[in-house]
Amino acid sequence: MSSYSLPNSPIRDIKHCQECGRVTIHFLNPKNDVIVKPEIWDEIVRKGFNAMRRHMYIPRELLAEDPKFFKV
Numbered sequence: 132m133s134s135y136s137l138p139n140s141p142i143r144d145i146k147h148c149q150e151c152g153r154v155t156i157h158f159l160n161p162k163n164d165v166i167v168k169p170e171i172w173d174e175i176v177r178k179g180f181n182a183m184r185r186h187m188y189i190p191r192e193l194l195a196e197d198p199k200f201f202k203v
């Protein structure tokens with residue numbers, strides 16, 4: 132699909148354009164700043180969630196054994 136991948140620089144700010152839906156991503160290093168189309172932005176968000184889920188995944192068996200594990 133897209134070939135854009137986020138640079139290895141922290142995101143400083145994100146602005147959504149109300150008119151065209153494009154998203155401006157401001158990075159700590161402004162050289163990396165980029166404007167992406169809504170489809171690309173959706174993909175970035177989806178990838179981010181998937182990566183987060185992989186890191187946060189706790190097997191069901193573990194939760195069943197120790198329910199307090201996930202009570203916040």
Ligand SMILES: [Zn+2]
Nearest residue numbers: 148150151152
């Ligand atoms: Zn716009």
